[in-house]
Amino acid sequence: MVFRILKYLGLMVFVAFxxxxxxxxxxxxxxxxxxxxxDRFVQSMQWNxxxxxQTIQGGTNYQILLAADTHIGGTENLSYLxxxxxxxxxxxxxxxxxxxxxxxxxxxxxxxxxxxxxxPIFSIVGNHDLYFEGWKYFYKYLGSSTYYFTVEANxxxxxxxxxxxxxxxxxxxxxxxxxxNLLDEKRSNHRHIIVLSHVNIxxxxxxxxxxxxxxxxxxxxxxxxxxxxxxxxTGHYHVQDEAIFGNTKYLILDALKDxxxxxxxxxxxxxxxxxxxxFVRF
Amino acid sequence: MWKKTILTLVLFILSGxxxxxxAQVTLKTxxxxxxxxxxxxxxxxxxxxxxxRYGSYYITYAFDFNLMQRDVHPFNAIYADMGYNFNxxxxxxxxxxxxxxxxxxxxxxxxxxxxxFKYNLRHWKFCLGTNFKSFxxxxxxxxxxxxxxxxxxxxxxxxxxxxxxxxxxxxxxxxKKYNLSFMLTNMDWFVIQQETNPFVGTGFYxxxxxxxxxxxxxxxxxxxxxxxxxxxxFGFYVKGGVSWYLEY
Numbered sequence: 001m002v003f004r005i006l007k008y009l010g011l012m013v014f015v016a017f018x019x020x021x022x023x024x025x026x027x028x029x030x031x032x033x034x035x036x037x038x039d040r041f042v043q044s045m046q047w048n049x050x051x052x053x054q055t056i057q058g059g060t061n062y063q064i065l066l067a068a069d070t071h072i073g074g075t076e077n078l079s080y081l082x083x084x085x086x087x088x089x090x091x092x093x094x095x096x097x098x099x100x101x102x103x104x105x106x107x108x109x110x111x112x113x114x115x116x117x118x119x120p121i122f123s124i125v126g127n128h129d130l131y132f133e134g135w136k137y138f139y140k141y142l143g144s145s146t147y148y149f150t151v152e153a154n155x156x157x158x159x160x161x162x163x164x165x166x167x168x169x170x171x172x173x174x175x176x177x178x179x180x181n182l183l184d185e186k187r188s189n190h191r192h193i194i195v196l197s198h199v200n201i202x203x204x205x206x207x208x209x210x211x212x213x214x215x216x217x218x219x220x221x222x223x224x225x226x227x228x229x230x231x232x233x234t235g236h237y238h239v240q241d242e243a244i245f246g247n248t249k250y251l252i253l254d255a256l257k258d259x260x261x262x263x264x265x266x267x268x269x270x271x272x273x274x275x276x277x278x279f280v281r282f
Numbered sequence: 283m284w285k286k287t288i289l290t291l292v293l294f295i296l297s298g299x300x301x302x303x304x305a306q307v308t309l310k311t312x313x314x315x316x317x318x319x320x321x322x323x324x325x326x327x328x329x330x331x332x333x334x335r336y337g338s339y340y341i342t343y344a345f346d347f348n349l350m351q352r353d354v355h356p357f358n359a360i361y362a363d364m365g366y367n368f369n370x371x372x373x374x375x376x377x378x379x380x381x382x383x384x385x386x387x388x389x390x391x392x393x394x395x396x397x398x399f400k401y402n403l404r405h406w407k408f409c410l411g412t413n414f415k416s417f418x419x420x421x422x423x424x425x426x427x428x429x430x431x432x433x434x435x436x437x438x439x440x441x442x443x444x445x446x447x448x449x450x451x452x453x454x455x456x457x458k459k460y461n462l463s464f465m466l467t468n469m470d471w472f473v474i475q476q477e478t479n480p481f482v483g484t485g486f487y488x489x490x491x492x493x494x495x496x497x498x499x500x501x502x503x504x505x506x507x508x509x510x511x512x513x514x515x516f517g518f519y520v521k522g523g524v525s526w527y528l529e530y
Contacts, residue, residue, distance in 0.1 A: 029511035037514050127510040168514030169479075169507020173319035199510065203437040203476055210478040210509035213516055214392065214415075215320045221417055221435075222387040236510075244432045246419050 024071070024101040026131035035135040037172035040125075040165055044144035045178075051143060054120055058091045058151035058159070060272055067256040067265040068096035068198070068235025071128065072106045074258030075113045077282065081256065081265055082117055090267075091151060092119065096235040096253060097126025097167065097198025102134025107141045122149060125167045126198035126235065146175055148182065150190075151270070159192040159270060166199035166234075169210050176219070183227040192275050194231045194268070195224065201232060202250050204243045209236055224248045230275045231268070240264065240279045251277060306335040312523020314346075318504065318516055326350050327358050329471060329523075338367045346472045359384045359472040376400040378411075382474060391418050394474050396442060404451045409444040409467075413474050441477040442469045461487045470502065478509035494527040 065085050070078050085093045100106035114121055125145040129138050138145065145165035152158045162182065164171060171179065187193065201220055203211045211217060224232060225246040232248060238255035239262065254264035264281035310331035317324045326349040333342040346358040365378030382394040398411030415437045424433040444467035450458045463485040468475040475481065483502035490496070504516040 025511060027511065029513060030508065031513065033512060033514055127507065127512040130512055167507075167510075168512050169505075169510050170319060170514050170516050172514070173322060176319050199507075202435060203440070204435070206438045208478065208509055210507055211476055213318070213479055213504065213506055214473075214475055215318055215386075216506070216516075218386040218390050218392055218417065219320045222390045225389050225419060225423060243435055244429075245417065245435045246423060246427065246432060 024128070024131075026102060029127075029131060033130070033168060034133045035130065035168075037165060037168040037170060038174055040135060040139075040145055040167075041172060041174045041178070043139060044146040044165065047139070047144040048147055053147055054122075054149040055158075056091050056120060056149065056151045058153050058270070060154045060157075062091045062151065062153070062270050063089065064151075064161075064268040064270065065090045065093040065265065066096065066196075066233060066253060066268055066277075067093070068253040069098040069126070069238055069255035069257055069260075070095060070100075070110070071098055071255070071257035071259075072100045072110050072113070075109060076258045077256045077263050078110075078113055080282070082114060085119065086117060090119070092122065092149070092161075093117075094122045094161070094163070094196055095124065095256075096196050096233060097124045098128040098235060098255075099123060099126065100134070101128050102131035102137070104137045107134075107137045111141050120149070122161075122163060122196075124163050124196055124198055125165050127167045127169070130167045146178065153191060153270075153272075157191045158189075159194065160186050160190040162193070162195045164195065164197035166197045166212070169199060170212055170216060171197075171220075176216075180223060183223065183229075187227045192270060193227065193229045194233065194275065195229055196233050198235050200234045200236050200252055202243055202245070204250075205237060205239070205241055205252075207237050221245060231277070233266075233268075233277075240266075242277075249277070254279065254281060307528045308333040308335075308525060309528070310344075310523060310525040312498075312521050314519055314521045316502075316517060316519025321350075324350070325519075327472075329359075331361075331471070340365055340367070344471065355385075355388075357385060361472055370401065374402040376402075382472065384472070389420055389423050391420065392416075393418060396474070398442060402452070404453055405448050407444070407446040407448070409442070409446075411442040413440050413442045413469075415440060415474065415476075437476070440468075440474075442474060443467060443477070443480075444469060457489065457491070459489050459491070461489075463487070479504075479506065480508055481505065496525040496527075498523060498525060 099110055123142045125138055148162045150158050200211050229248050233251045235253050237252045240254045241252040243250045253266050256263055267278045269276045312329050314327040327346050329346040331344040341364045344361040348355050348358045360383045363378050363380035365376050367376050378398045380396050384392040386392050393416045394413055396411055396413035398409055400409045417435050419433040446463050446465035449462040465483045468480050481502055481504040483500055485500040488497045499522040501520050503518045505513045506516040507514050
């Protein structure tokens, strides 16, 4: 009986491992990470010291373009988004993780694809970006994975956009402390707060990808409710979803990658007394 | 808070009295010490379990208390289950329904309902089930909301599982004084993780057979991001306690 169960378990692992063998997935990540979220946070803070957090002039009402899971290779959808960004009146664009599969040539392709964009682009790290020792290339080409940027509205009002590193499935102790201190320090003098991170916090859909551990989910739900965060925007799951908990909206974006038949992006419309989103599919 | 504490005590006493009329009772008490990025630098809890068996049926209730934040967060969790034992090929099988409530923070609490099937072999224990988890905002915060329906968020049902191997035969007449176990699971007493967040553990058990008493200690190692194929250390915890089997 036991032997039979072990045999089937072994067979399942074997099939799962080899049937999904792909050059874009680093299976060593099941058992080890070449980088740790704590190490990435230390390096990100070093980067932040020499690269001040950006401030964008927004006006009272403005729009931010959001996309996730580009998974380069292909850059067709990204090029479309770039044109939209260049031609439109968007004040910023954020790519919320899984930009590439961790390989240096894909990071270079991403940089080259967006080379002619003159407006600010903010890149967030996802789990795929860390495969194949991808962190060193993310850091080399894109820099910090934990930072914020500010959009200045009229009448001395400003909005805070916080970009977090959840590529390892957890924010880690240091980043959590940084986030709480930041919210504590900045909440009172900012009009809206938007948090952007790759891995989904809530598990409102059936999915095989991991959300943070329950203790961390509850802590973040409490933190975002306590500080009146307006939006928490993630990618990772590849299919759009939205949920509301208290005064905070939790969004999941469609994957932008070329192979996705429902590829899409989102537009964040920020106004005097409201923040609203709009999902757009190609 | 006081109302909840009094209700808990009343339930505890009532069920204790009712236990006198049943045949077998197992009492368990243990301390948990652990660390993770949230409960820092360490957390220390004390749990008490009480389980009564009558024929093939049993009922369990348990409480977990927080020793590190007694002033702000004294009560960590309440757990209850009820189950039915039967045999499959002369091996013990169980179906069980369970409930776990955790007033995790001042604003947010966690509620779990689930059902499980357990199967015991001489060296192995298997457990497979499903869990319904929801997060809820507290009453004070909810009163500030114009739309009260957004105070609860339900997660999709999640699979619960445990595969546990015991070094020594667990059959009562062959039971040795000590045993060692290794397990892969996404749940523990007072902890139910999502199916995509497995963790590993090991346990050591020492039986005082003449007293029906077992001393045990367990160590669990938790990682995040396993199913994202990007594991990161999350935390670990150690449990130590005693289990006492009483037969009237």
